[in-house]
Amino acid sequence: MKPSRSALLSLGSALVLSATVALPSAAQAAPAPVHADGGAVVREWYDITAQTVAAAGAPTQVTNSRTWAIGWIAAARAGREAPGGRDRAAFQDAAVASAVHDALVDLAPSRTAVLDAALAETLRRIPDGRAEERGLAAGARQAKLALADRRGDGLDPASVNAPFTVPAAAPGVWQPTPDGYAPAAQYGNRVAKPFLLDSPDQYRIGPPPALDSRRYRADLAEVRAYGAADSTVRTARQTETAAFWYGSSLTLYTEPLRVAVTRSQGSAAERAALVGLFHAALVDTQIATSDSKYAYTRWRPVTAIRTGAIAPDRTWTPLHQTPAHPDYPSGHNTYSGAAEVILDALAGPRTAPFALTSPTAPGVRRTYTSWEQLTRDNVDARIFSGIHTRSADEAGVTLGKAVGRHALSNAGALLAPLG
Structure with a gap:
């Protein structure tokens, strides 16, 4: 099947590349002459x-x-x-x-x-x-x-995981979490060099809900009930959602981006621009995420539930092990928010159905028809895993979308040939 007509790469204030109709996957196909199609x-x-x-x-x-x-x-x-x-x-x-x-x-x-x-x-x-x-x-x-x-952009592993001095324990303040009580990760991202942002804190989000607020109580009650390892209210489908989206965002979004690239009818340069801009935006999103995380150092649900003032339960355990960095905002959701914005703009908000698998949910295949569906599942998944509050997830989406829009607005400068 030939792809539908798409493709307009405008390098100035924005970059737009659209496509809608499915192509057969090239992953299993024998190599074809390179000009059989433009991609x-x-x-x-x-x-x-x-x-x-x-x-x-x-x-x-x-x-x-x-x-x-x-x-x-x-x-x-x-x-x-x-x-x-x-x-x-x-x-x-x-x-x-x-x-x-x-x-x-x-x-x-x-x-x-x-x-x-x-x-x-x-x-x-x-x-x-x-x-x-x-x-x-x-x-x-x-x-x-x-x-x-x-060179020297601060995104090598040693710089990314620069040492972080854990603040004294206090209500709302992040502390290393069980089971491993690992040291803080990704602290160095917040001083790395972005691709397009003027500075890591350019889109820093506002603070998390106050500990005495109604929103905070609702967040904690939700994750306590739905995110517990022994939850009696989480459904089998919700447990599957948590497992499916528990892995690396980079890994999980490799196939959706490939779908968008494959279904495009743009030239090789235009398709390369889609891939390059997507990943530049996602690097910047991860930098911005760490900036906000370590600006607020918000404690994780497991710490809040075990040691906080609201019905503390020292035996509460999340479904999945908590990553070693603060709660607010959720990194998975900043990633999904930025990815959604880029894919909506460059491939259209909806696409023919595509199947997605996950290394953290073997044997499970999920079918999606829009990039927003990926974001929605990410928001819920981190609550069902017991590792983020809904406020952290929704703030992550907001931050990711802001960074994604910034990338689209500045694509021209990024993709202009050097030298």
Whole structure:
């Protein structure tokens, strides 16, 4: 089935790319000539990027998001250098493959042999000639410049997990949580260099509900009832939702973004721009999340329920182990909020049904038809897991959407070729 007509990449105040009709998945298909459709090379290198990150990625999610962003921003920039005319597609295909290859070799050197073989296979199917040669050179140049631009940006694992001095225990104040009582994670994100934000605190959200407020009491009562390991009110479907969305947001959103890219009818450069902008926005979202988290250092539900003033229960245990950073806002939900905004703008708010699986819920397949449905499930999942309050989840969505809109408004500067 051919994709529906989409694709307008306007680089100035916004970037728009839309598509609506399903294409068969390329994941199981044999390699086709790269010009059989405009997205073959993009899909190939999308999957190669996902495989590279899975095999040789960093232990910190934001570092892996950075890897995606650097390679695909370079690819979009290189593709934009293509001249007009019939050789434009060959130039862009070579540019995308070259840029992503070179970025991945630099950021995941243990995969060099695999990446070199993949590039040779892609180039074998691009017509030889000046367009291919110029595309290769453009990709290599833009990858080198993009890598240089991000050196020392504070998104390496050691910087991301910079030491945090835990404040003295007090009502509402974050403390390490059971079972492991691990030290705080992701504190260093809040001083990392964003891709597009002016500063990490540019969209810092307002404070969480006061401990004596009606909203706080409602939040705590909800997570106490629905998020307990031994909950008697949480349904089987709700338990499944919690498990499904418990894993890495980067992992869980890899397939939805691939769906959007596959169903687009844009050029290779336009599809690369979708991937690059998505991940740049999500890096910035994770930076902004840590800024707000550590500005407010709000305690997690398990600490509030076990030690707080409202019906303390020292035996209460959440369904899932609590991550080692403050409650407010929820990182999963800032991620989903930003992803929703980017995908709504670039792929349209609704799409033909697509199936999604999760490594934290083996055997479960869920079907979605809009990006907003992913956000809604994320909000509920963190409550059903017992690890976030609804206020933290909803604040996360608000923050993520703000960062996503900022990325869309500033896409032109991000994707303009360097050098």
